[in-house]
Amino acid sequence: xxxxxREIPRWKAEIVEELVELLRxxxxxALIDTTGIPANHIQMLRKKLHGKAxxxxxxxxxxxxxxxxxxxxxxxxxxxxxxxxxAVFTDMNPFELAMLMDKYVTKTYFKPGEKTDKEIVIxxxxxxxxxxPMLSVFGRLKIQTKVQGNVIYVxxxxxxxxxxxxxxxxxxxxxxxxxxxLKEIRLRPKLxxxxxxIPGDKLVLNLEEYSGMLTTAHLDALKIAVELALPxxxxxxxxxxxxxxxxxxxxxxxxxxxxxxxxxxxxxAVAKANALAAEVAKHAPELGxxxx
Amino acid sequence: xxxxxxSLLLYKAGKxxxxxxxxxxxxxxxxxxxxxxxKSLVAAIKNIDIAKVLEQAIAAPVAAAPVxx
Amino acid sequence: xxxxxxSLLLYKAGKxxxxxxxxxxxxxxxxxxxxxxxKSLVAAIKNIDIAKVLEQAIAAPVAAAPVxx
Amino acid sequence: xxxxxxSLLLYKAGKxxxxxxxxxxxxxxxxxxxxxxxKSLVAAIKNIDIAKVLEQAIAAPVAAAPVxx
Amino acid sequence: xxxxxxSLLLYKAGKxxxxxxxxxxxxxxxxxxxxxxxKSLVAAIKNIDIAKVLEQAIAAPVAAAPVxx
Amino acid sequence: xxxxxxSLLLYKAGKxxxxxxxxxxxxxxxxxxxxxxxKSLVAAIKNIDIAKVLEQAIAAPVAAAPVxx
Amino acid sequence: xxxxxxSLLLYKAGKxxxxxxxxxxxxxxxxxxxxxxxKSLVAAIKNIDIAKVLEQAIAAPVAAAPVxx
Numbered sequence: 001x002x003x004x005x006r007e008i009p010r011w012k013a014e015i016v017e018e019l020v021e022l023l024r025x026x027x028x029x030a031l032i033d034t035t036g037i038p039a040n041h042i043q044m045l046r047k048k049l050h051g052k053a054x055x056x057x058x059x060x061x062x063x064x065x066x067x068x069x070x071x072x073x074x075x076x077x078x079x080x081x082x083x084x085x086x087a088v089f090t091d092m093n094p095f096e097l098a099m100l101m102d103k104y105v106t107k108t109y110f111k112p113g114e115k116t117d118k119e120i121v122i123x124x125x126x127x128x129x130x131x132x133p134m135l136s137v138f139g140r141l142k143i144q145t146k147v148q149g150n151v152i153y154v155x156x157x158x159x160x161x162x163x164x165x166x167x168x169x170x171x172x173x174x175x176x177x178x179x180x181x182l183k184e185i186r187l188r189p190k191l192x193x194x195x196x197x198i199p200g201d202k203l204v205l206n207l208e209e210y211s212g213m214l215t216t217a218h219l220d221a222l223k224i225a226v227e228l229a230l231p232x233x234x235x236x237x238x239x240x241x242x243x244x245x246x247x248x249x250x251x252x253x254x255x256x257x258x259x260x261x262x263x264x265x266x267x268x269a270v271a272k273a274n275a276l277a278a279e280v281a282k283h284a285p286e287l288g289x290x291x292x
Numbered sequence: 293x294x295x296x297x298x299s300l301l302l303y304k305a306g307k308x309x310x311x312x313x314x315x316x317x318x319x320x321x322x323x324x325x326x327x328x329x330x331k332s333l334v335a336a337i338k339n340i341d342i343a344k345v346l347e348q349a350i351a352a353p354v355a356a357a358p359v360x361x
Numbered sequence: 362x363x364x365x366x367x368s369l370l371l372y373k374a375g376k377x378x379x380x381x382x383x384x385x386x387x388x389x390x391x392x393x394x395x396x397x398x399x400k401s402l403v404a405a406i407k408n409i410d411i412a413k414v415l416e417q418a419i420a421a422p423v424a425a426a427p428v429x430x
Numbered sequence: 431x432x433x434x435x436x437s438l439l440l441y442k443a444g445k446x447x448x449x450x451x452x453x454x455x456x457x458x459x460x461x462x463x464x465x466x467x468x469k470s471l472v473a474a475i476k477n478i479d480i481a482k483v484l485e486q487a488i489a490a491p492v493a494a495a496p497v498x499x
Numbered sequence: 500x501x502x503x504x505x506s507l508l509l510y511k512a513g514k515x516x517x518x519x520x521x522x523x524x525x526x527x528x529x530x531x532x533x534x535x536x537x538k539s540l541v542a543a544i545k546n547i548d549i550a551k552v553l554e555q556a557i558a559a560p561v562a563a564a565p566v567x568x
Numbered sequence: 569x570x571x572x573x574x575s576l577l578l579y580k581a582g583k584x585x586x587x588x589x590x591x592x593x594x595x596x597x598x599x600x601x602x603x604x605x606x607k608s609l610v611a612a613i614k615n616i617d618i619a620k621v622l623e624q625a626i627a628a629p630v631a632a633a634p635v636x637x
Numbered sequence: 638x639x640x641x642x643x644s645l646l647l648y649k650a651g652k653x654x655x656x657x658x659x660x661x662x663x664x665x666x667x668x669x670x671x672x673x674x675x676k677s678l679v680a681a682i683k684n685i686d687i688a689k690v691l692e693q694a695i696a697a698p699v700a701a702a703p704v705x706x
Contacts, residue, residue, distance in 0.1 A: 583667050
């Protein structure tokens with residue numbers, strides 16, 4: 001990125017100045033690869049993030065220059081400063097930014113030659129398409145149809161592509177005709193920079209995992225609290241329950257029969273006998289023990 | 293639990309769970325019988341529907357392994 | 362857990378779970394009583410429906426054995 | 431199940447589960463003893479780790495029904 | 500259950516579960532003590548590994564689903 | 569799990585689970601703070617209903633078998 | 638629970654659960670610290686084997702008992 005020593009046209013210099021300013025004013029920037037992303041998705045994101053982030057389509061080389069001027073080593077991003085790049089400048093937590101971007105989806109049509117990321121189903125029913133050349137498209141896609149009142153009906157829900165399949169031109173045109181914009185576009189940063197580089201695959205967090213950790217931590221804390229018989233109502237309930245279970249266990253083991261323990265004690269004895277019977281039955285089927 | 297097993301044995305054999313019978317069974321098993329325990333056992337068991345308990349024991353789940361904590 | 366068993370004992374005996382009563386029971390058991398713990402225990406237990414908790418504690422699923430014979 | 435109860439009684443009483451002992455207990459309970467069954471029972475039980483079976487059987491209070499707390 | 504609670508209170512307090520101690524605790528809780536029951540409980544408990552029983556009691560509640568036998 | 573406990577602590581204390589607060593707590597505990605982890609934690613937790621998670625934590629473990637947590 | 642969370646935070650961070658450390662963590666979280674509680678908590682925690690306690694299943698209330706019997 002040795003840029004110095006070369007004359008930069010004035011309009012480029014202005015852009016660089018603007019980028020430097022954006023970098024200085026924001027704590028965080030992220031890079032998005034917009035190759036193949038429709039412009040309207042970027043527009044939508046720009047609108048949704050308005051006030052929270054600035055989206056700027058940039059030439060990678062100019063961004064590199066700006067980074068250097070802003071005192072950030074462009075080498076950190078070298079491999080990502082290619083192609084069509086949109087830079088996002090923000091003060092948001094980069095993980096929040098990524099999760100927010102992940103929530104905004106644009107639907108569009110699959111193009112011929114694209115790979116699907118999901119199963120595509122042509123739904124049963126009225127297609128609104130008159131019979132004619134399209135009938136053979138249905139035919140080639142092995143979709144059963146019938147014609148009623150001069151309209152093509154799909155006989156039943158039909159899977160026409162599985163995840164990973166390449167979309168044929170027949171399928172692409174059919175989806176267009178049926179108004180099935182099934183391709184979901186969502187953008188994730190390739191990386192974010194917040195003092196350190198955070199790669200894109202780390203940016204979208206597994207919330208279930210965090211919930212799980214919270215649960216585990218809380219349960220562990222409860223275990224300690226119960227063990228200490230911490231005098232808080234929520235904890236004491238568990239402690240009392242534990243004490244009661246232990247008391248009953250002791251009563252059972254001692255065969256201590258009172259009106260309130262009798263049933264539990266007997267039940268335990270029977271359960272144990274059943275267990276033994278089951279075990280004996282394995283060794284001596286001739287006894288015909290029947291534990292049901 | 294010896295006293296309990298003795299009672300259940302009597303029940304299954306169709307005998308009355310009386311102090312005398314419980315004592316006889318326990319003694320046959322070589323248990324030094326504690327009169328007091330026999331008394332309180334027999335009294336308590338009178339109030340229980342053993343048939344129902346046995347039914348429950350079977351209906352009751354049967355949990356899998358020892359759930360090791 | 363001593364404090365808890367003392368409370369349960371009082372509960373079952375139909376006595377109030379008061380600081381004084383809990384202390385009396387603990388002392389009878391030879392436990393050196395910690396006033397602060399008694400206080401906070403008694404305060405916390407006031408907010409609990411003990412009857413319900415005990416019922417649920419026992420009405421639990423139970424591990425019987427692989428009765429499947 | 432009488433044979434099982436008799437065995438458990440002996441086991442809990444710390445006595446040997448021998449043919450002779452099982453018979454004695456069963457007879458005390460008024461059960462007409464079937465020598466052959468006693469033999470195979472005793473033989474089978476020799477191969478079983480009773481302690482383990484019992485432990486697994488019931489790790490806990492088996493009170494399905496609210497045992498009236 | 501009062502008797503059991505009293506015993507566990509003593510156990511947790513590291514005291515001996517003797518007839519005398521159990522009685523003292525029960526009386527402190529205002530329970531009218533039945534000597535006979537105390538005697539038989541104390542006798543029965545002598546043969547039990549309480550620590551193990553208590554441990555198992557907790558392990559239990561996780562009974563799996565009704566495995567239907 | 570330090571980061572999680574720091575968050576729970578702040579939650580219980582009624583404080584915001586912000587980067588700054590989490591860091592303060594961790595540092596007070598003598599933990600060398602990883603800025604990126606703090607950031608990702610804070611972002612994730614913003615999207616989680618902690619109250620609900622905690623409530624379910626205790627309801628769940630029972631039925632669900634492997635209570636190992 | 639704040640005190641417990643603070644203690645586990647220290648525990649997980651490999652730090653000593655001392656009065657001083659617990660206080661420092663609580664204060665960093667903006668909790669008004671009660672010296673007496675910290676003292677008794679730290680003392681009590683010294684007497685338990687945290688690792689072992691965490692290994693155990695929680696003695697939950699068993700609310701959702703599937704087993705009905």
